[in-house]
Structure formats: structure tokens, C-alpha cells
Amino acid sequence: MTRYFTYRKFRKSIPDLLIILVILVMLFPFLWIILTSIKPSKEIITLELQFFPTKATFEHYRSVFSTLPFFRYITNSLIVALGSSILSLIIATTAAYSVSRFRFKGRSFTMLLFLTLNMFPVVLLLIPLYVIFLKLGILDTYISLVIAYSTYSIPFSCWMLTGFFNSIPNELEESAMVDGCTHGGAFIRIILPLATSALVATLIYIFIYAWNEFLFAVTFTRSVETRTLPVGLSTLIGQHVLNWGLLAAGGVISSIPVIILFMFIQKSMVAGLTAGAVKG
Incomplete structure (x- = not known):
């Protein structure tokens, strides 16, 4: 037994x-x-597997800031990621609400188009966007990266928010409009407060994508003044030399802002990702 x-x-x-x-x-x-x-350089590449360092060192972290304009790269990534997040969230929120609440011709095709756009590889957008930005004279600027990131993140963000808006009963807006609220007023005063968790989840998705994106950044930026953190870290990779210690230290530092942000709004993000799963 x-x-x-x-x-x-x-x-x-x-x-x-x-x-x-x-x-x-x-x-x-x-x-x-x-x-x-935190390993000394001589212990990073060895014939025998060495998991833990014999003596921890923070020399690689000091070298990262002395070798690269690291604070400039972090600032550039923050500006681009925040700009892309705010722009994409505004457009995706209004688009998702329109698709969820209004019945118009081509509504289903619009949602299908949004879904189809995310099926194409990012590399297919490089040449069209590069030509557009070149004609507009905005290459090597924050604006070009914000537009590029928004172009790719808005369709999926719209899908995320549409599912959440569908779960909010229409009766809430109708009650607000009976009390004298306009449709826009009901959206601002009733829907947006209820959608806080979904908006936070979408915002974090866009921010992480813009923070880690490499292909658009390396294509549309040329100078240190606009170069983002992933592109800056890639300069440590030479043709014959690769400093693993500096690259690892830079990777750890670049992940800290996203980890801190996620820790503060973890509950809201989890709630937002699961909010539209059940029809209210």
C-alpha cells in the first residue's frame, strides 16, 4: 500500500x-x-567546459562603456521604442475599436489583410521603406525607425485589441450614451479604462519589439547619433575577432530596462494577454 x-x-x-x-x-x-x-577573457574560450568563473570580474562591463558610446545607444533605443509604442498604440487602438464596434463593407477583409501582413518576412519591407524614406529625406533619423516599427507592429496589435474590445459588452456604451455621452466620450470614459490591461500588454509587445529590432535599424541608420543598441552591439563583431566578454556584458545591460519594465507591469500584461480569450 x-x-x-x-x-x-x-x-x-x-x-x-x-x-x-x-x-x-x-x-x-x-x-x-x-x-x-563576468568571466576573465582567458576563461571564456577554453578547451574544457568551464561553467563558473574561477574569479568573477566586472572588467567587461567597464570596457563596454569605455569602448562604445553605450549611453548614446541606450538613449536612441529608448526614444525609438517609446515613439513607436505610443504611435502604434494610438493607431491600433482606434482601428481595433472601429473594427470591433462598427459594421462596414470590407471589415472582414481588413482584418484578414492585417493578419496577412504579419505573414510576410520583414526583409520584404526593407527596399520599399528604404526608397520611401530616401525620397522623403528621413533616412538616418528617429522618424524613419518609428515609422518602420509601427508599420510592422500595428497589424498584430490591432488583432490583439480587437479580441479584447469584442469581449466588452455594447450595453456599457449604450448606457453611457443614454446618459448624454457621445460615442467618442463613451470610448474615452468607459472603454479605455476597462481596456487598461490590454493596452499595457500591447504597449509592452511593441516596446520589446522596437527595443530588440536589428534589421530595420541597421538598414535605416548610419551614424552614432541615431544608431540603436542592437546595432551598436553588432559593431563588437569583427571579421576576425569577436570579443565575447564585451558582447555578453552589453547583452546583459541591454536586457535590464525591459526586465525592469516587465516586473512593474507583469500583472497588467498577463491580464491583457488573456482578457480577450473569453467572450463577455
Whole structure:
């Protein structure tokens, strides 16, 4: 009997063990990067596997700021990521609300078009956007990156928010309009407060995408004044030399702002990602 209960308890713990295993596998690359960033240079590339450093050092972190204009890259990434997030969120919110609440000709085709746009590789947009920005004279500016990131993030953001708006009962707006509110007023006073969690989730999605994006940034920027953090880190990769210590330290530093942001609004983001899953 004791063996039976022990076996039964073990069977119940198998899913938990599998989840822990998957988490460890997912966290291993991040842990490896952190450990690499604090290893002395001679211990990074060795014939034998050396997981932990014999003596931790922060020399790579100091070298990152002395070798690269790191604060400039961080500032550029913040400006571009915040600008893209705000612009994309405004457009996606109004578009999603219109698709959710109004019935117009071509509504289904519009949503299908939004979904189709995200199926194309990013590289297909490079040449058209480059030609447009060249004609407008906005290459190597923040504006070009904000427009490029918004172009790619708005369709998926619209899909996310449409599902949430569909879950909000129409009766709430109708009650507000009976009390004298306009349609726009009901949207601002009733819908937007209820959609806070979904808006936060969408905002974080756009911010993380803009913060980590590389292909658009390396194509549309040329100078240090507009170069973003991923492009700045790529300058550490030479043709014959690759400084893994500096690259790992730069990667750890670049992930800190996103981690801090996610920690503050974790609950709102999780609520927003699951809000539109059930019809209200």
C-alpha cells in the first residue's frame, strides 16, 4: 500500500518536474550569458567546459562603456521604442475599436489583410521603406525607425485589441450614451479604462519589439547619433575577432530596462494577454 501511494504521488509530480525542466532549459542561455560576462577573457574560450568563473570580474562591463558610446545607444533605443509604442498604440487602438464596434463593407477583409501582413518576412519591407524614406529625406533619423516599427507592429496589435474590445459588452456604451455621452466620450470614459490591461500588454509587445529590432535599424541608420543598441552591439563583431566578454556584458545591460519594465507591469500584461480569450 505504501509503495502504491508513493508511486501515485510520483506520477502526480511528473508534470511539475517537466515544467521545471523546461524552465531550466529556457533559462540556461541567459544564465550562460551572465556568467560569460563576468568571466576573465582567458576563461571564456577554453578547451574544457568551464561553467563558473574561477574569479568573477566586472572588467567587461567597464570596457563596454569605455569602448562604445553605450549611453548614446541606450538613449536612441529608448526614444525609438517609446515613439513607436505610443504611435502604434494610438493607431491600433482606434482601428481595433472601429473594427470591433462598427459594421462596414470590407471589415472582414481588413482584418484578414492585417493578419496577412504579419505573414510576410520583414526583409520584404526593407527596399520599399528604404526608397520611401530616401525620397522623403528621413533616412538616418528617429522618424524613419518609428515609422518602420509601427508599420510592422500595428497589424498584430490591432488583432490583439480587437479580441479584447469584442469581449466588452455594447450595453456599457449604450448606457453611457443614454446618459448624454457621445460615442467618442463613451470610448474615452468607459472603454479605455476597462481596456487598461490590454493596452499595457500591447504597449509592452511593441516596446520589446522596437527595443530588440536589428534589421530595420541597421538598414535605416548610419551614424552614432541615431544608431540603436542592437546595432551598436553588432559593431563588437569583427571579421576576425569577436570579443565575447564585451558582447555578453552589453547583452546583459541591454536586457535590464525591459526586465525592469516587465516586473512593474507583469500583472497588467498577463491580464491583457488573456482578457480577450473569453467572450463577455
